[in-house]
Amino acid sequence: MTGSEGISTYKGQERALRAGRIGTTGLLLSVLAAGAPLMVVAGVMPTTYAVMGIVGQPLLFVLLAAVLALFSVGYAEMSRHVHNAGAFYAYISRGLGGTAGAAASFVALAGYSALQVGVYGLFGYQVSALARQYLGASLAWWVPALAAVAVVAVLGALKIDLNAKVIGVLLVIECLFVVVFDVAFLADPGPQGVSLEAFDPSTLVGAGLGTALCFAIAAFTGFEQAPVYAEETSSAQTVVGRVMFWAVGFSAVFYALSSWAIGVATGPAHVVGTARDEGAGMIFVLSGERLGSVFTDALNVFFTTGILACMLSFHNVVARYAFAMGREGLLPRAVGRASKSSGAPAIGSLLQTAVSVTVVAAFALAGKDPVVHLFTWMGNVGALGVLLLMVVTSVAIIVFFVRRGAAAAQAPRLVCSGLAGAALLVILCFALADFDVLVAAQPGSPLAWILPGLIGAAAVVGALHGLALKLRRPEQYARIGLGNEAFQLEIAAEREAGRTAPVGTGG
Numbered sequence: 001m002t003g004s005e006g007i008s009t010y011k012g013q014e015r016a017l018r019a020g021r022i023g024t025t026g027l028l029l030s031v032l033a034a035g036a037p038l039m040v041v042a043g044v045m046p047t048t049y050a051v052m053g054i055v056g057q058p059l060l061f062v063l064l065a066a067v068l069a070l071f072s073v074g075y076a077e078m079s080r081h082v083h084n085a086g087a088f089y090a091y092i093s094r095g096l097g098g099t100a101g102a103a104a105s106f107v108a109l110a111g112y113s114a115l116q117v118g119v120y121g122l123f124g125y126q127v128s129a130l131a132r133q134y135l136g137a138s139l140a141w142w143v144p145a146l147a148a149v150a151v152v153a154v155l156g157a158l159k160i161d162l163n164a165k166v167i168g169v170l171l172v173i174e175c176l177f178v179v180v181f182d183v184a185f186l187a188d189p190g191p192q193g194v195s196l197e198a199f200d201p202s203t204l205v206g207a208g209l210g211t212a213l214c215f216a217i218a219a220f221t222g223f224e225q226a227p228v229y230a231e232e233t234s235s236a237q238t239v240v241g242r243v244m245f246w247a248v249g250f251s252a253v254f255y256a257l258s259s260w261a262i263g264v265a266t267g268p269a270h271v272v273g274t275a276r277d278e279g280a281g282m283i284f285v286l287s288g289e290r291l292g293s294v295f296t297d298a299l300n301v302f303f304t305t306g307i308l309a310c311m312l313s314f315h316n317v318v319a320r321y322a323f324a325m326g327r328e329g330l331l332p333r334a335v336g337r338a339s340k341s342s343g344a345p346a347i348g349s350l351l352q353t354a355v356s357v358t359v360v361a362a363f364a365l366a367g368k369d370p371v372v373h374l375f376t377w378m379g380n381v382g383a384l385g386v387l388l389l390m391v392v393t394s395v396a397i398i399v400f401f402v403r404r405g406a407a408a409a410q411a412p413r414l415v416c417s418g419l420a421g422a423a424l425l426v427i428l429c430f431a432l433a434d435f436d437v438l439v440a441a442q443p444g445s446p447l448a449w450i451l452p453g454l455i456g457a458a459a460v461v462g463a464l465h466g467l468a469l470k471l472r473r474p475e476q477y478a479r480i481g482l483g484n485e486a487f488q489l490e491i492a493a494e495r496e497a498g499r500t501a502p503v504g505t506g507g
Helices: 024-034 037-052 057-081 087-096 096-135 140-155 159-185 211-220 223-232 234-268 273-327 348-366 370-403 410-431 447-474 485-494
Strands: none
Touching: 024 159, 024 223, 024 234, 024 273, 037 057, 037 211, 037 234, 037 273, 057 087, 057 140, 057 223, 057 234, 057 370, 057 410, 087 096, 087 223, 087 370, 087 410, 087 485, 096 140, 096 273, 096 348, 096 370, 096 447, 096 485, 140 159, 140 211, 140 273, 140 348, 159 234, 159 273, 211 370, 211 410, 234 273, 273 348, 348 370, 370 410, 370 447
16 A cells, blocks of 8 residues: 555556455455365265275375465465465466466466356255255256356455355354264264274375375365455455464364264274265264254255355455456456445456356256266366465465575575475376366276366466567566556656656556
8 A cells, every 4th residue: 555545556546455354354264164164074075085995084184284384384474575366376476477477377267266166066956955855846956056156246246344244154154063063973983982093194095095185185275365365454464374374274173173073973994985875965964863854954054055155255266366367467457446335356256257157057058967067077177276376386485585585584484385385296296197086087088188178278378478468568567466566666667757647547
């Protein structure tokens, strides 16, 4: 923020997200909601047990949390130096240059958009199933999916603090449900009692370990979104980093305890078999046996609202990435305008709504399964994109501080970034090698390269766009990743040219 006029971008106030709109609590709830805790517990955990046969899933969450905590050390430090709604691509731009940043921006836009749109498939399926179970009504999955698109579109155009309240209420309720059945599982254990076998490192041995890592790390998706809201927080230099560490810590404890409680309820020796027999209904079956049908019915309802909170959280992130890209000329400039009334990236939100409607309609017209195809395909494509961004960002953080001559002062943080980047690269390689398993395709299926190819294509398009800007519009290229700081470049250029136009009159 510069000057008494409060202009915070080189294009004027309309190019700025409204500052001070979201506090520590709201930010934490927003990033946690993206991970959809109940969806992870009810969906990801039984799937990982069933498909991978890894009994030590609780230990897996602990180990991955350690890797992500290492990543967060450098990532949080970077967030103190760069405040930009473009987060990943802004950091990569500042470390590796505008071309790499442009490529990263398109990967981020494609990845988070895929994650958000994919969840509509799960939501549509769940609402359709509830209508059939409780109302005896036959409802095509795409009807509630498109209705959810409309609801999210309205909320996404409103103030971020209102969004945070909606997300927060839904998140707290779903977490309380998980805590209740965790306690019930531990109070009424399976035949092996309250066993700690799941934390034995020997339980991680197996051919499915690499793919299990991919499933489990997807459960943490969301913690890395905190810097996206840096421009809209107060005291971003401390709040953003604090929220990231809290999100990783909370997720690690929450997921490790929940996956352990599931194993205790069935018995470690039977958890894989039970998951294969019951599938996605495993949690509901175990809960029904201990807490009754009323609790299970309520669990179904709030499982659905938790999915809605997840969609809204991802929608907000995509809208802000689009806003940042429009503001810096990577997308049409109209996308980089904030609403005068709410301060939200309204056009970026509208753009993501259009993408959602198009994809949902396309899958519906093609007769594809909303879970097996829309949710699984898009979810894994998005997770792959985010994982790639984390690997590249780890490198960019190191280069950024080395180039600034701060390598010695930041040495511990750079070591953490290097270790995290290496570990995340290993997981990325596992994801690419086992992508057919992740998307439930047959071995040798072209989907194993077509779907990851979407992320590769986004990176190539972004890099070519960046190179074109470098050749044709070098001044605009120089602003990639700068966000609000580009305002200072405009002021300097005006002074050098001898201009006397008032600050913030547009451009």
